[in-house]
Amino acid sequence: MSETPWTGDVAVIGLGYIGLPTSAALAMHGVKVMGVDINARTVAAVQAGQVPIVEPDLDVAVAGAVARGTLTASTEVPQADAFMIAVPTPFQDGYEPDLSYVKAATQAIAPQLRGGEIVILESTSPPGTTLKISEWLAAARPDLTFPHQDAEHPSVNVAHCPERVLPGRIMVEIVANDRVVGGITPGCAARAAEVYEVFCKGQIVLTDAASAEMAKLVENSFRDVNIAFANELAHICEHLDLDVWEIISLANHHPRVNVLNPGPGVGGHCIAVDPWFIVAAAPEHAQLIRKAREVNDARPGEVVQRVRGLMAPNEKPVALLGLAFKADIDDLRESPAVEIVKELAAAEPNRRLLVVEPHVDFLPLELSAIKNVELTALGTALAESEVVALLVDHRRFSDLPAEALANKSVLDTRGAWRGRA
Ligand SMILES: NC(=O)c1ccc[n+]([C@@H]2O[C@H](COP(=O)([O-])OP(=O)(O)OC[C@H]3O[C@@H](n4cnc5c(N)ncnc54)[C@H](O)[C@@H]3O)[C@@H](O)[C@H]2O)c1
Structure with a gap:
């Protein structure tokens, strides 16, 4: 623990999904936070104490912090004592990391520096990105010194603190999880840790910036490789006409075996993306990590073939339950369910696909233009369809009584209805 608790202002x-909960967590502890976003609608919502995303308990935290005056929002980066960058880090064509958002955020921070600040990268990033931030800032502000130039007494400190929260439990985990804080120098790490000590009850572990960057990528690659193992087992068991859920539950009786659940693929902003940053950094060496990505990316196509196998040669629509990348959230990014709907619509252009996603009001752009795809209420989809595919185990789908699925051909990609339908 630092002996000097953080008292400065923070610009996020x-x-x-990351920046707003972080802003709220700091502001709830009395820190003055200015949230910054290039999206004017997001800024207007936060200024009004509202939350533009679905995440349990975030609405109360944001409304409370805005009402107390500790959280404000703007489209312009202000002067502050700490800057936290929580912008997207997607990949481009060819799975190369796209650091353009991080660079744009850095360039917006540069003119506001006076000396004495800490700049913290929260976005998941390939090794070397935090160093690049230090270099970009130095190029923009030759009047100041940065830690890659002056390790002992830089005017501005630069560090990385990756986020590892679980969507749906962000407000709990943002406080409870351990945090890895990696500095360009040990001094940078110690300075950044002071900010996290305000709200983080987990252990704060200090390291260097590149190790912190790589550790975050390793966490998500570990998950991806293990899910790929379960998904490959599911594919093999489908071929051998065996019940993969039964086999995994039997194997997991071994005291040192814990096979994960298979599913329709891997989605979201993290696990489906971050392993590619390792592959891009060491393409010759990251063989298993690349293969796991390929196995998981092939899974939606396998699900499409299984749904088609259930379809009778008639005109009856097919019900597809869920679009989000995991249960009980509204996040559709990289969602395998979206991919399945898209691929099935292309393979069966004359079949109505009745999509049920209770967490969204509109289909995403990539589906809304497809004429045989409709966003439908659950009751309508079940009433009109003979084939029902569960793509996401949202609680209201998992809780469906067995009678609701009577006389249907069912594909349960999540094992949620196992033993019932
Ligand atoms: N969502 C998660 O569960 C999660 C978990 C761990 C790590 N991460 C990482 O955190 C980072 C942010 O992810 P997210 O899920 O919060 O993304 P997000 O898309 O929900 O939010 C990013 C926000 O940044 C804004 N933005 C983009 N460029 C900007 C700029 N130059 N200046 C100001 N605002 C800008 C966007 O308008 C958007 O509101 C990513 O690197 C992601 O990989 C996310």
Whole structure:
């Protein structure tokens, strides 16, 4: 623990699934936070104490902090004592990391520096990105010194603190999880840790910036490789006409075996993306990590073939339950369910696909233009369809009584109806 608790102002750049909860967590502890986003609608919502995303308990935290005056929002980066960058880090064509958002955020911070600040990268990033931030800032502000130039007494400190929260439990985990804080120098790490000590009850572990960057990528690659193992087992068991859920539950009786659940693929902003950053950094060496990505990316196509196998040669629509990338959230990014709907619509252009996603009001752009795809209420989809495919185990789907699925051909990609339908 630092002996000097953090008392400065914080500017959080990017008010999405990570930046807004982080802003709220700091502001709830009395820190003055200015949230910054290039999306004017997001800024207007936060200014009004509202939350533009679905995440349990975030609405209460944001409304409370805005009412107390500790959280404000703007489209312009202000002067502050700490800057936290929580902007997207997607990949481009060819799975190369796209650091353009991080660079834009850095360039918006540069003119506001006076000396004495800490700049913290929260976005998941390939090794070397935090160093690049230090270099970009130095290029923009030759009047200041940065830690890659002056390790002992830089005017501005630069560090990385990756986020590892679980969507749906962000407000709990943002406080409870351990945090890895990696500095360009040990001094940078110690300075950044002071900010996290305000709200983090987990252990704060200090390291260097590149190790912190790589550790975050390793966490998500570990998950991806293990899910790929379960998904490959599911594919093999489908071929051998065996029940993969039964086999995994039997194997997991071994005291040192814990096979994960298979599913329709891997989605979201993290696990489906971050392993590619390792592959891009060491393409010759990251063979298993690349293969796991390929196995998981092939899974939606396998599900499409199984749904088609259930379809009778008639005109009856097919019900597809869920679009989000995991249960009980509204996040559709990289969602395998979206991919399945898209691929099935292309393979069966004359079949109505009745999509049920209770967490969204509109289909995403990539589906809304497809004429045989409709966003439908659950009751309508079940009433009109003979084939029902569960793509996401949202609680209201898992809880469906067995009678609701009577006389249907069912594909349960999540094992949620196992033993019932
Ligand atoms: N969502 C998660 O569960 C999760 C978990 C761990 C790590 N991460 C990482 O955190 C980072 C942010 O992810 P997210 O889910 O919050 O993304 P998000 O898309 O929900 O939010 C990013 C926000 O940044 C804004 N933005 C983009 N460029 C900007 C700029 N130059 N200046 C100001 N605002 C800008 C966008 O408008 C958006 O509101 C990513 O690197 C992601 O990989 C996310």
